[in-house]
Amino acid sequence: MFNFTPLLGAQSSSSASQTLLELDGGVKVLVDVGWDEHFTVSKLNALERHIPSLSIILLTHATTSHLGAFAHCCKNFPLFTQIPIYATTPVISLGRTLLQDIYSSTPLASTIISADSLTESSYASGTSRSHPSLQFLLQPPTTEEIAHYFSLIHPLKYSQPHEPLPSAFSPPLNGLKVTAYNAGHTLGGTIWHLQHGMESIVYAVDWNQVRENVLGGAAWLDTSGGGAEVIEQLRKPTALVCSSRGAEKISLTGGRKRRDDLLLDTIRATIAKGGTVLIPTDTSARVLELAYLLEHAWRKEHSNNGSDSPFKSTKLYLASKNVGATMRYARSMLEWMDENIAKELEVDDAATSRQKQHKRNDSKQAANRENQPAGKATGPFDFKHLRLLERKKQVDRITSTQGARVVLASDASLEWGFSKDILRKIAADPSNLIILTGSHGGQMHRESDQNSLRDLLWSWYQERRDGVALEPGADGQNLEQVHTGGRELEIRFAERVALEGRELLTYQQHLATQRRLQNQTPLGNSATLETAADAIDDTSSTSSSSSDESNPERQGKALNTSAAVANLNRNKSGLSKETLGVNILLRQPGVYDYDVRGKKGREGMFPFVSKRRRADDFGELIRPDEYLRAEERDDIDGHDMRNGGASKDTKLGQKRKWGPTGLQGENGDPGSILSNKRRHRQTNSGDQGIRNGDTLTNGHVEAELDEISDDSESETEEGANGPSKVVFQTHTVEAHLKIAYVDFAGLHDQRSLSMLIPLIQPRKLIIVGGSAPETEFLASECRQKLASTSSEAVEGSQNVVLTPINGRMVNASVDTNAWTVKLSNALVKRLRWQNVRGLGVVTLMGHLTAMAVDEPQPADNVSKKRPKLVKESTEETDRDQKVADKAQHLAPVLDVLPASMAAATRSVAQPLHVGDLRLADLRKMLQSTGHTADFRGEGTLLIDGLVAVRKTATGRLEVEGGGLGLPDYPARSLEGSFYAVKRKIYDGLAVIAGG
Numbered sequence: 001m002f003n004f005t006p007l008l009g010a011q012s013s014s015s016a017s018q019t020l021l022e023l024d025g026g027v028k029v030l031v032d033v034g035w036d037e038h039f040t041v042s043k044l045n046a047l048e049r050h051i052p053s054l055s056i057i058l059l060t061h062a063t064t065s066h067l068g069a070f071a072h073c074c075k076n077f078p079l080f081t082q083i084p085i086y087a088t089t090p091v092i093s094l095g096r097t098l099l100q101d102i103y104s105s106t107p108l109a110s111t112i113i114s115a116d117s118l119t120e121s122s123y124a125s126g127t128s129r130s131h132p133s134l135q136f137l138l139q140p141p142t143t144e145e146i147a148h149y150f151s152l153i154h155p156l157k158y159s160q161p162h163e164p165l166p167s168a169f170s171p172p173l174n175g176l177k178v179t180a181y182n183a184g185h186t187l188g189g190t191i192w193h194l195q196h197g198m199e200s201i202v203y204a205v206d207w208n209q210v211r212e213n214v215l216g217g218a219a220w221l222d223t224s225g226g227g228a229e230v231i232e233q234l235r236k237p238t239a240l241v242c243s244s245r246g247a248e249k250i251s252l253t254g255g256r257k258r259r260d261d262l263l264l265d266t267i268r269a270t271i272a273k274g275g276t277v278l279i280p281t282d283t284s285a286r287v288l289e290l291a292y293l294l295e296h297a298w299r300k301e302h303s304n305n306g307s308d309s310p311f312k313s314t315k316l317y318l319a320s321k322n323v324g325a326t327m328r329y330a331r332s333m334l335e336w337m338d339e340n341i342a343k344e345l346e347v348d349d350a351a352t353s354r355q356k357q358h359k360r361n362d363s364k365q366a367a368n369r370e371n372q373p374a375g376k377a378t379g380p381f382d383f384k385h386l387r388l389l390e391r392k393k394q395v396d397r398i399t400s401t402q403g404a405r406v407v408l409a410s411d412a413s414l415e416w417g418f419s420k421d422i423l424r425k426i427a428a429d430p431s432n433l434i435i436l437t438g439s440h441g442g443q444m445h446r447e448s449d450q451n452s453l454r455d456l457l458w459s460w461y462q463e464r465r466d467g468v469a470l471e472p473g474a475d476g477q478n479l480e481q482v483h484t485g486g487r488e489l490e491i492r493f494a495e496r497v498a499l500e501g502r503e504l505l506t507y508q509q510h511l512a513t514q515r516r517l518q519n520q521t522p523l524g525n526s527a528t529l530e531t532a533a534d535a536i537d538d539t540s541s542t543s544s545s546s547s548d549e550s551n552p553e554r555q556g557k558a559l560n561t562s563a564a565v566a567n568l569n570r571n572k573s574g575l576s577k578e579t580l581g582v583n584i585l586l587r588q589p590g591v592y593d594y595d596v597r598g599k600k601g602r603e604g605m606f607p608f609v610s611k612r613r614r615a616d617d618f619g620e621l622i623r624p625d626e627y628l629r630a631e632e633r634d635d636i637d638g639h640d641m642r643n644g645g646a647s648k649d650t651k652l653g654q655k656r657k658w659g660p661t662g663l664q665g666e667n668g669d670p671g672s673i674l675s676n677k678r679r680h681r682q683t684n685s686g687d688q689g690i691r692n693g694d695t696l697t698n699g700h701v702e703a704e705l706d707e708i709s710d711d712s713e714s715e716t717e718e719g720a721n722g723p724s725k726v727v728f729q730t731h732t733v734e735a736h737l738k739i740a741y742v743d744f745a746g747l748h749d750q751r752s753l754s755m756l757i758p759l760i761q762p763r764k765l766i767i768v769g770g771s772a773p774e775t776e777f778l779a780s781e782c783r784q785k786l787a788s789t790s791s792e793a794v795e796g797s798q799n800v801v802l803t804p805i806n807g808r809m810v811n812a813s814v815d816t817n818a819w820t821v822k823l824s825n826a827l828v829k830r831l832r833w834q835n836v837r838g839l840g841v842v843t844l845m846g847h848l849t850a851m852a853v854d855e856p857q858p859a860d861n862v863s864k865k866r867p868k869l870v871k872e873s874t875e876e877t878d879r880d881q882k883v884a885d886k887a888q889h890l891a892p893v894l895d896v897l898p899a900s901m902a903a904a905t906r907s908v909a910q911p912l913h914v915g916d917l918r919l920a921d922l923r924k925m926l927q928s929t930g931h932t933a934d935f936r937g938e939g940t941l942l943i944d945g946l947v948a949v950r951k952t953a954t955g956r957l958e959v960e961g962g963g964l965g966l967p968d969y970p971a972r973s974l975e976g977s978f979y980a981v982k983r984k985i986y987d988g989l990a991v992i993a994g995g
Helices: 041-053 070-076 089-105 115-125 143-151 255-271 287-303 323-331 339-361 363-368 392-399 418-426 453-463 502-520 561-570 577-587 672-684 699-707 711-719 750-760 772-789 794-800 825-829 859-864 871-886 899-906 919-928 977-987
Strands: 002-008 018-023 027-031 056-058 085-088 154-156 177-182 190-196 199-204 239-243 276-281 315-319 386-389 405-410 433-436 468-472 478-483 487-498 724-735 738-741 765-768 834-836 839-841 847-853 889-895 912-914 933-935 940-943 947-951 957-960 990-992
Touching: 002 041, 002 239, 018 041, 018 190, 018 199, 027 041, 027 190, 041 070, 070 089, 070 143, 085 089, 089 143, 089 323, 115 502, 239 750, 255 276, 255 287, 255 405, 255 433, 255 468, 255 478, 276 287, 276 418, 287 315, 287 323, 287 386, 287 405, 315 392, 315 418, 323 386, 386 392, 392 405, 392 418, 405 418, 418 487, 433 453, 453 487, 453 738, 750 772, 765 772, 772 794, 825 889, 919 933, 919 940, 919 947, 919 977, 940 977, 947 977, 957 977
Parallel strands: 027 056, 056 085, 085 154, 199 239, 239 765, 276 405, 276 433, 315 386, 315 405, 433 738
Antiparallel strands: 002 018, 018 027, 177 190, 190 199, 468 478, 478 738, 487 724, 834 839, 847 889, 912 990, 933 940, 940 947, 947 957
16 A cells, blocks of 8 residues: 655645655655745644654755755654654755754744734733734744754665664554665755565655766666666656656756856856856755856866956855855765765875975975965865855945955845845846746746745746847857846845733743643643743843753753743743643642542643653664764864864853953953954865965955954844744845846756656656646656556556645555465475576466465463463363364465376466566676677667667567678687577576476
């Protein structure tokens, strides 16, 4: 049994992805917990209902569309952190930096408390009705909490089958195996293969077959032998889940090189006129490809001393609040990237070692290099020209000056991050340009009134109402840049504001109502309470420095009543006996009795908190992070601990020590902190591209960027802690900048889908992850191709391709007939096993009969040890036992054919050829015996220039050619090429006699 339910992303313009897979035995697998750029909490209602029945969770990509709601679910859904979660190491590391960036960039990620909930709280407390325009925010997860949530994920590697552990409230998984394969879309992106009984499910949403600069192509094809066949593990699954996003997109002629040249030519045409180029991108996935391409383009132009390229006088920036940690993680995961990245690193290391050796041997040349930059190895992500910006004041400083610049900024949706601020400042200048790197369905969102700036600019690009500017490219072709024509562009900014007065009282009433509801309902079905400290002003004098210390009950678990009481005790605040309930027996000293008459649920029993330790058959599970050395750890806020990390006095939330002369350091020295900041800037200057000897046109601006401290940023963030609401401000600007489009989405196109899906040969195809027109287009194409390659009739092709919608379950099971029979001893002695690619294969023919088989009675020995009961029950038990001993049941048994039947069936049985011979293996076998074998075209192997071997879509081998021998080849003097090829084909298959 296999039921498929898309929760988000099916036939929708939203990019969010959430999918529920239900297997036999009640096993439920959730794939992805995605969100869109609007962070609407109501879109998670369907997911919340299924959490108590989930077995495991799988994550595919480190993007907002696939794990944007992960931290929200961990903090606000009680049972979510008790479910085993699996992902690759890059998805864990980059997903952590992504969510930390999101929650520090936009208050909307905290989600707005619904107006209905606030109204119910007002009625329950007897106050006036809450105003519907109030938009109170839930407390967002802190940086430490996000890091803890991602530490709960189990890391996996590619191509290694794994048997996951089920959740505590899940039925047994019954041998479920999950295997991760490279998806090619993002670093660590995954194509999941699930094997459960007879069901073989391949979940492939958002993959890319094209090989790029940083990422290799998806792991569909096995090209080790030179062929182009789908690997055996992903071939012929019972169900293939594929996204339709990009199904109507035609691939660019020229491939990756043409795409890269198009981007660089578009940038060159703008910066040559002194304009600013803004490239909105994500903060953890596709930004690696863009950053690598631009950095190496700048290196190439700077190394050419004879050219007057505009790249030399243009500064290159990457703006994102947590991009430093993202790039540091990328440097540590080069083995997950394309093999050319590792080769580049080896070449750089070899060049550095030769340079050091040359310096030691030639003192004169070493003296000439004294005035040159420090000799640090320039790896793939050790940026020399790309400057990283993590502060808003740094972004404001570069946009306030004139001159050409190229800025990569988060986010691609233009709804949060620095890209929105930069767009507002450069929109009025017609010499500026914004480059969109991904198509967005070609239409505005129809299911909601919320449309992002990205969607609006994309619609302007497709309309082309105000004309198109044609710029000449390096290859002579024209580059299209669409004019905006002075249209009004409304940009809305969200700001977090602390609650005061009546609003704070309403918020406290909401917390009290939620706490009361939690006491009346079981913990597993109740909503998670926020910390009680949220209802108390952080600026109150009753707070102390110890109130910010970590509490183990808050780390990734539901904040139950006991945790809320603990937080209130730390803030010197009391609770009534009604609020405490049965927990008064634990929380108040001297209380030993509690009235349980009329109480239900956990209020009617003594309170007890049991801490479960996660363990398996081999003992308690350990976390490798707990055994790392100090120099191997990365702090949760992105600081590099290998250089000592951040001191305790400068951590967020800790009070700093002030002496008579100002801020003191660890040793009481007032100037130690300032010196530490200067030292931190100097050590990080290599990563941010500011090195001694670099030629800077705006040198004073770059120096001012280094002098910008983090104090003002941290004060702003600390001031917004506690109960808060969101306030929107709308800025309207006249847009005169140009819009260009270069496809850097890294997704499959029409050619990849039409070529690979027939090669995979799924028995069921489920299409999700795209708009309704894209889904219908891909479904119509696949119905024709799969019907022509499958043995089923064309009339049944409608059931082969399924196109579900959000929230509707479809039955994707495949009818499989399987029987269990017993083999007689005489038949087993006659079996002749043959080995076919590591599998034992045998053909047999027998006579099916029903024979009486005695069942073993393991309860005999146990019954002898039972204690004696009353006489009547003992006699009844003995009587039932005698009946059971005599009981015999019939079982199907396959026995040897009688002599009369064997003669009649011998003439009917035909020999069987078992196995699937790959052309790549046939090529190796023929080359080892002296034949020449080369691939010509797609799926054709030419041997000795005479014999052609082709493999059809159904797996049938076709051999064409002559049987004449060639005198030039002594190895074939006694045998023709045609017969040699047929002999090798038969050697690669198991020929089993039918009789």
